[in-house]
Amino acid sequence: MKILVCISKTPDTTSKISFVNNGKEFNSEGIQYIMNPYDEWYALVRAVELKEKNGGSVTVINVGDVSSEIVIRKALAIGADEAIRVDVVPESSLQVAKEIAAHAAGYDLVLTGKETIDYNGAEVGAMLAELLDLPYVSFAFKLEKEGEDWLVSREVEGGTETLKVGGPIVLSAAKGMAEQRIPNMQGIMMAKKKPLNVVASIGAEKGSVVASHEMPPAKSGVKMIAPDDMDTLVKLLHEEAKVI
Amino acid sequence: MSHGNGGQKSVKTDQYSHHDYYKIDDLLSEEHLMARDAVQQWVKSEVSPIIEDYANRAACPTHLFKGLAEIGAFGPSLPTEYGGGGMDEIAYGVIMQELERGDSGIRSMASVQGSLVMYPIYKFGTEEQKRKYLPKLGNGDFIGCFGLTEPDFGSNPSGMATNIVDDGDSYILNGSKMWITNSPLADLAVVWAKDQNGDIRGMVVEKDSKGFSAPEIHGKWSLRASITGELVFEDVRVPKSQVFPEVKGLKGPLSCLSKARYGIAWGAMGAALDCYDSALRYSLERVQFDRPIGGFQLTQKKLAEMITEITKAQLLSWRLGVLANAGKATPAQISMAKRNNVNMALTIAREARQIHGGMGITNEYPVMRHMMNLETVLTYEGTHDIHLLITGMDVTGLNAFK
Numbered sequence A: 001m002k003i004l005v006c007i008s009k010t011p012d013t014t015s016k017i018s019f020v021n022n023g024k025e026f027n028s029e030g031i032q033y034i035m036n037p038y039d040e041w042y043a044l045v046r047a048v049e050l051k052e053k054n055g056g057s058v059t060v061i062n063v064g065d066v067s068s069e070i071v072i073r074k075a076l077a078i079g080a081d082e083a084i085r086v087d088v089v090p091e092s093s094l095q096v097a098k099e100i101a102a103h104a105a106g107y108d109l110v111l112t113g114k115e116t117i118d119y120n121g122a123e124v125g126a127m128l129a130e131l132l133d134l135p136y137v138s139f140a141f142k143l144e145k146e147g148e149d150w151l152v153s154r155e156v157e158g159g160t161e162t163l164k165v166g167g168p169i170v171l172s173a174a175k176g177m178a179e180q181r182i183p184n185m186q187g188i189m190m191a192k193k194k195p196l197n198v199v200a201s202i203g204a205e206k207g208s209v210v211a212s213h214e215m216p217p218a219k220s221g222v223k224m225i226a227p228d229d230m231d232t233l234v235k236l237l238h239e240e241a242k243v244i
Numbered sequence B: 001m002s003h004g005n006g007g008q009k010s011v012k013t014d015q016y017s018h019h020d021y022y023k024i025d026d027l028l029s030e031e032h033l034m035a036r037d038a039v040q041q042w043v044k045s046e047v048s049p050i051i052e053d054y055a056n057r058a059a060c061p062t063h064l065f066k067g068l069a070e071i072g073a074f075g076p077s078l079p080t081e082y083g084g085g086g087m088d089e090i091a092y093g094v095i096m097q098e099l100e101r102g103d104s105g106i107r108s109m110a111s112v113q114g115s116l117v118m119y120p121i122y123k124f125g126t127e128e129q130k131r132k133y134l135p136k137l138g139n140g141d142f143i144g145c146f147g148l149t150e151p152d153f154g155s156n157p158s159g160m161a162t163n164i165v166d167d168g169d170s171y172i173l174n175g176s177k178m179w180i181t182n183s184p185l186a187d188l189a190v191v192w193a194k195d196q197n198g199d200i201r202g203m204v205v206e207k208d209s210k211g212f213s214a215p216e217i218h219g220k221w222s223l224r225a226s227i228t229g230e231l232v233f234e235d236v237r238v239p240k241s242q243v244f245p246e247v248k249g250l251k252g253p254l255s256c257l258s259k260a261r262y263g264i265a266w267g268a269m270g271a272a273l274d275c276y277d278s279a280l281r282y283s284l285e286r287v288q289f290d291r292p293i294g295g296f297q298l299t300q301k302k303l304a305e306m307i308t309e310i311t312k313a314q315l316l317s318w319r320l321g322v323l324a325n326a327g328k329a330t331p332a333q334i335s336m337a338k339r340n341n342v343n344m345a346l347t348i349a350r351e352a353r354q355i356h357g358g359m360g361i362t363n364e365y366p367v368m369r370h371m372m373n374l375e376t377v378l379t380y381e382g383t384h385d386i387h388l389l390i391t392g393m394d395v396t397g398l399n400a401f402k
């Protein structure tokens, strides 16, 4: 079984977010990057578990410059067998999907995280499935191999749905698919020896460009209302918070 | 002391992130950074949620021995064929730093196992001893301890009274050891004792040897999550095959101590970083006189001095690591780093405690625990003053010990 896992780097959740160049560019000064948690804890770990159970190999692919390599090495330390880095800075989901699609033929399973925790696009998986002409299941929290088929459970409004899908598929992984795995020192040492192939970009079109980013208004302080002053509370909830 | 699981989990999440004022990370390899992140992640998920409770109850989280083994914290710089990690000395350092960022007691569990038990067996043991013990120590099946200190001989181990007497295929071991980390739990002890010629010899003594016991020492206000005990030997028969064949004299135990002290120099930075991290965050959140206390000059003086001292210690440790990788770090250089960094960490813990005000004395914050732990770290593996005398002797050539 050959599995491809798409991984990206995202700012650490404790990062202070700001933009430069008139809001067009993310300010990466002082930012610590991590592997996107949906890619790491769910997609990658599940892929490694499936490999350990059924045999085969796990390849990770990242579209990004050399600064992504520490995240890629971590994926290798967790248990991927080899890595591909497409050497171009990602700027849109379409571009990323097209760059990945150029290397994604011949896999039995292609996994992405359900979204990245920075831009929350949740687009690359679906675009990739379209480009590869494969079935797509989004937001899957359970994935099992059953004979020649995949048994996939996903979240739907108010409940869950389990699908049976045959043949190669593209799937986006949500919370629950696997538990986090911390690479151990042996894995870290082995990762150094695993192949990390850097390939040139195919120059995929971006489709869209960022016009600007805007930060949400700073949170205002908490307003304290006396317990017996229901009228003011209702008035504020209605007129200011606009929730009732 | 009670053991094992079943403690209360803290609901607070550990928000720590690494501080690198001088971009020293640029001097580290990908492997060092990955090792640091992995151990930090492990500490956040396995240590931080439980440590306050275990320390409060003076209970040893014994289940973490297996976890420490799995992550690869036992003997990371020993060769892989003997249960180690095959990493370099800087990787070993950052692993100790991250463990002690969690708790000095957890770091002690790993220091003793890796540097004081696995290392001497690797360095001085016979091939048979290595094959018998190292893989099982590396994977946490065996817990080891290191017996050098005695009730009457602490800073002066060369005076030790514990002794062995030749008796055919074995030696008969008598004496006692004091303040031994992990001893009540240990499956085996690396013991240093004098032979009939007065030479210090090292040997591996197994737990179930007749006449051997390891009672626990109670009432510690420091390293409360680490278990400490005695080793008592009453006519214990130790087969000659259990003795390290070549090494004689104090250089045996001292070479292990150099290895462990090196790890402590890095480890202490972890405790300091955690105290600084907590104090910095608290100073920005806590408002008095209508402004965050971090805005007052007196708080800034404390924080600025903390990060300055941490940065100096980081550079010192990094350089020591480079020397150690080249096999050129002298015991005296290691002494200087151990002494400086532990004292730095203890000073920072005390200042950080003040910044937290009354909250700083509770287990809502890690600082008081670190502070109490560091009192042990200041004393064990050579006291603060003994390391000063080592530096003094190194620069003057004159011995001020006796």
Ligand SMILES: Cc1cc2nc3c(=O)[nH]c(=O)nc-3n(C[C@H](O)[C@H](O)[C@H](O)COP(=O)(O)OP(=O)(O)OC[C@H]3O[C@@H](n4cnc5c(N)ncnc54)[C@H](O)[C@@H]3O)c2cc1C
Binding pocket: B112, B145, B146, B147, B148, B149, B151, B153, B154, B155, B156, B178, B179, B180, B181, B182, B222, B223, B228, B376, B379, B380, B381, B382, B383, B384, B385, B386, B389, B400, B401, B402
């Ligand atoms: C929690 C804990 C865990 C430990 N774990 C271990 C372990 O696993 N294995 C092990 O073998 N040991 C262990 N130790 C023992 C530790 O290494 C000793 O406590 C330490 O070496 C000091 O010895 P001592 O306590 O006998 O103090 P002493 O040697 O009696 O020292 C008392 C004071 O006198 C000072 N002093 C002594 N000689 C001189 C001198 N010549 N000049 C100036 N000042 C001097 C010292 O600096 C110190 O301030 C542990 C200790 C603790 C507290």
